[in-house]
Amino acid sequence: MELLLHPFPSLLHPKPHHFPPQFPSKLRHGRLQEPVMASPQAPPLTLPLSLQETRSAAHRHDRSSSIQEAGARPPGPPARVEPRFVAETKLITVHSCAGRLGDARKVFDGMRHRDLLAWSAMIGAYAIRGMYGEVVALAVSMVEEGVLPDRFLITRILQACAYADDLELGRMLHSVAVKRGFMGRVRDVPVGNSVLVMYAKCGDLVCARKVFEKMACRDLGTWNSMIFGYCQSADWEEARRLLDAMRQEGTEPGVVTWNTLISSYARSGDLDVAMELLGQMEESGVAPDVVTWTSLVSGLVHMDRSDEALRCFIRMRLAGVEPNGMSIASAISACACLKLLNQGRELHSHAIKVGSVNNVLSGNSLVDMYAKCGEIVSAQRIFSEIPEKDIFSWNSMIAGYAQAGYCGKAYELFCKMENYDVRRNVITWNTMISGYIRNGDDERAFELFQMMESYGVKRDTATWNILIAGSVHNGYYDRAFRIFRQMQSLLMRPDYITILSIIPAFANLIASWKVREIHACVFHHNLELDGKIANALINAYSKSGDLASACAVFDMHPSRNIISWNCIILAHLLHGSPNEALILFSQMKQEGVLPDHTTLVAVIKAYGLMGKISEGSQTFLNMANDYNITPELDHYVAMVDLLGRSGRLKEAYELIDAMPLIPNSTVWEAFLSAAVRHGNVRLAHLAARELSAIDPGDHRVQRLASSLQDLTGKSVDVPKETAPNKGRKSDEVEGCSVEIRNNVYVFSNGDIVGLEDTVAELKSMMIKMGHSMLDIGVGSLDVEEEKEEIVGVHCEKLAIAFGISNSSHFKKIRIIKTARMCNHCHSFAKLVSKKYERHILIKDPKCLHKFEDGKCSCEDYW
Numbered sequence: 007m008e009l010l011l012h013p014f015p016s017l018l019h020p021k022p023h024h025f026p027p028q029f030p031s032k033l034r035h036g037r038l039q040e041p042v043m044a045s046p047q048a049p050p051l052t053l054p055l056s057l058q059e060t061r062s063a064a065h066r067h068d069r070s071s072s073i074q075e076a077g078a079r080p081p082g083p084p085a086r087v088e089p090r091f092v093a094e095t096k097l098i099t100v101h102s103c104a105g106r107l108g109d110a111r112k113v114f115d116g117m118r119h120r121d122l123l124a125w126s127a128m129i130g131a132y133a134i135r136g137m138y139g140e141v142v143a144l145a146v147s148m149v150e151e152g153v154l155p156d157r158f159l160i161t162r163i164l165q166a167c168a169y170a171d172d173l174e175l176g177r178m179l180h181s182v183a184v185k186r187g188f189m190g191r192v193r194d195v196p197v198g199n200s201v202l203v204m205y206a207k208c209g210d211l212v213c214a215r216k217v218f219e220k221m222a223c224r225d226l227g228t229w230n231s232m233i234f235g236y237c238q239s240a241d242w243e244e245a246r247r248l249l250d251a252m253r254q255e256g257t258e259p260g261v262v263t264w265n266t267l268i269s270s271y272a273r274s275g276d277l278d279v280a281m282e283l284l285g286q287m288e289e290s291g292v293a294p295d296v297v298t299w300t301s302l303v304s305g306l307v308h309m310d311r312s313d314e315a316l317r318c319f320i321r322m323r324l325a326g327v328e329p330n331g332m333s334i335a336s337a338i339s340a341c342a343c344l345k346l347l348n349q350g351r352e353l354h355s356h357a358i359k360v361g362s363v364n365n366v367l368s369g370n371s372l373v374d375m376y377a378k379c380g381e382i383v384s385a386q387r388i389f390s391e392i393p394e395k396d397i398f399s400w401n402s403m404i405a406g407y408a409q410a411g412y413c414g415k416a417y418e419l420f421c422k423m424e425n426y427d428v429r430r431n432v433i434t435w436n437t438m439i440s441g442y443i444r445n446g447d448d449e450r451a452f453e454l455f456q457m458m459e460s461y462g463v464k465r466d467t468a469t470w471n472i473l474i475a476g477s478v479h480n481g482y483y484d485r486a487f488r489i490f491r492q493m494q495s496l497l498m499r500p501d502y503i504t505i506l507s508i509i510p511a512f513a514n515l516i517a518s519w520k521v522r523e524i525h526a527c528v529f530h531h532n533l534e535l536d537g538k539i540a541n542a543l544i545n546a547y548s549k550s551g552d553l554a555s556a557c558a559v560f561d562m563h564p565s566r567n568i569i570s571w572n573c574i575i576l577a578h579l580l581h582g583s584p585n586e587a588l589i590l591f592s593q594m595k596q597e598g599v600l601p602d603h604t605t606l607v608a609v610i611k612a613y614g615l616m617g618k619i620s621e622g623s624q625t626f627l628n629m630a631n632d633y634n635i636t637p638e639l640d641h642y643v644a645m646v647d648l649l650g651r652s653g654r655l656k657e658a659y660e661l662i663d664a665m666p667l668i669p670n671s672t673v674w675e676a677f678l679s680a681a682v683r684h685g686n687v688r689l690a691h692l693a694a695r696e697l698s699a700i701d702p703g704d705h706r707v708q709r710l711a712s713s714l715q716d717l718t719g720k721s722v723d724v725p726k727e728t729a730p731n732k733g734r735k736s737d738e739v740e741g742c743s744v745e746i747r748n749n750v751y752v753f754s755n756g757d758i759v760g761l762e763d764t765v766a767e768l769k770s771m772m773i774k775m776g777h778s779m780l781d782i783g784v785g786s787l788d789v790e791e792e793k794e795e796i797v798g799v800h801c802e803k804l805a806i807a808f809g810i811s812n813s814s815h816f817k818k819i820r821i822i823k824t825a826r827m828c829n830h831c832h833s834f835a836k837l838v839s840k841k842y843e844r845h846i847l848i849k850d851p852k853c854l855h856k857f858e859d860g861k862c863s864c865e866d867y868w
Contacts (some may be wrong), residue, residue, distance in 0.1 A: 126159050138166035149178075195223050397430075474493075505533060505539050606626075840859055
């Protein structure tokens, strides 16, 4: 029989095999007190009598002798008078079996004489009910009274020491077991196992291993105990070595052995090893039970692998294993994460069928599932039917209302829960803060944030993460950074979610110094090994114009995956280095990493930038055969761009016309850029018409229509409601931002109020370069930005002039622009970079322009 040491005690209440919770009317494992109390055929024990009882017995013997001597008829055999403490011991057992533990304790405390049987009865009553603290206390009192446990009672006390984490008493009992000879023979294996379990559960693996090595005989329970100890201390390799060793010694692992390993790996998040062990378990002929499957399902859900969790649950059902409440609740949670309402309802029906629907665990999962699937009424009904709601019940329902946008209802429950003696915890507060900030009520969210510690609830990292992520989501990037700094000043350690929440907000040219500051924080808190953070840093450095730092992070990345490769390949494309991008693509394949959808889009774009039409076309045509990837819209956009750059406009149009997917605005914009670049007014006219049909309100199409009309004298067929509007709304005014000495300055087209010095500097620069501000470039098609003769000086020129006069010569000028650069401004930036020997970086919606020595990384195609 195996030693039941299961990692989910709340489900199965594991009890070692030598302490089964049986009634004393049955003989189990040689308990001494049970034969005495339960078997009338057992021979009477020779027990010491008190002085008074001895005298009474002597008096009765004298009377009997006198009667016989007088010739009287002798009476029948006298009734045997049982010693009082034996009767009291039986009474303790009777009260205990009837559930009257208090009465049993009163009898025990009132005994004048307590021998080993009495102590065994009382300790056994507590041990059966899992009251290990009481067992330990009684054991100490017993030893103090000079009564030492036998081999059977010592196992119970050792078990209590293990669960009560009382290593000191456990060591003493180990010494008693050795001195009394309970550790050296084959029949003493249960005692040795109990000592081993005690040390393992108390975390003293050194002593546990010494006991293990000295045991003359080991059974399956011995191995299970040792494996459990190493799993508990997260020494997975040693646990696996013990598994191999026990097989070599001829002891085959049982279901408890496998469950100990599988559940430990699942809880640690190493699900791949857990699934591998499941395969070995099945190959060895041991059928996985409900505990095995539940460990895997719950572990997969916890690691956000909900689809795999459901497949595992289905395998369990197909194997004929009936799920328990835990496995059903985990499967429902998986449905909640995947928003699979129909499957969740099926599990709900099954929970009703097996009677676990009123279980608080299943109820909480159902509330969460219905809430996440938008069935807030059903969630409320389940919530109201949970008989004993715990903190998770309330939190799930509050989260459901908050996610559905009913922050008022959520706050009502938030205020009401403490009336039901359920204390709000940090998750409750975080849920409410998240709900408010997600629904745009930042003021209320910050109010709760300020209040929570006054209610005795300490903010955790998740609380700060919610404010940071919410501020970024709502567009308040600077506020997010201030919160991040405040979090650091209060010595609150950021985690990977903090970093992943804030990095995207500063992945731009004018925030490069903030990216470096965040990276320093990552180093300080040893978060650089996290793969997601490394990928985010590569992306952020690339978009902030620092390709060298992006490459450095990539080179130091300890576990590069396809996302890492995609990030660095796209970084080189963004910075106008297609050849390096293709070299990285070859290295990726050499390392055995298969490309995905994003990789192939980048490869086709790289071939387009290099003018390699044949190679790019072959990649597009063979992607299904070579990589089992079906072309999608992004791939067609890349192909249109590839053909358009080389002037093959007819082929590009034929590709669009023949594509099996409906072209979107991105496809037609790529075609429009090609037509504009090559001056094909007819095809530009066609692209404008298609774009106007997709988005009639796009003001870029309006400006394109105006430009086409000026060039051809013909009107473009644009819907009536999108006719060119000279009086655009203020939120459509183009602008740009420039970063100077870690400060950001904003400029808008034509806005020269207060910028007299900058305008004067700009005019001086243009005179030196022989460049006229009114040289618009006759015949050019600028589809993003209105001409300077209409809106005034374009903002990037003002930003460049301001940067030249207010920054050091070696500093790069970094500008972000909200609209596509016009040809005139592009030429101006190239001339400035050569004349003033400055590096200028301008990011517009189309491209990252890197101007250096009179050239641009876009090669004048954007």
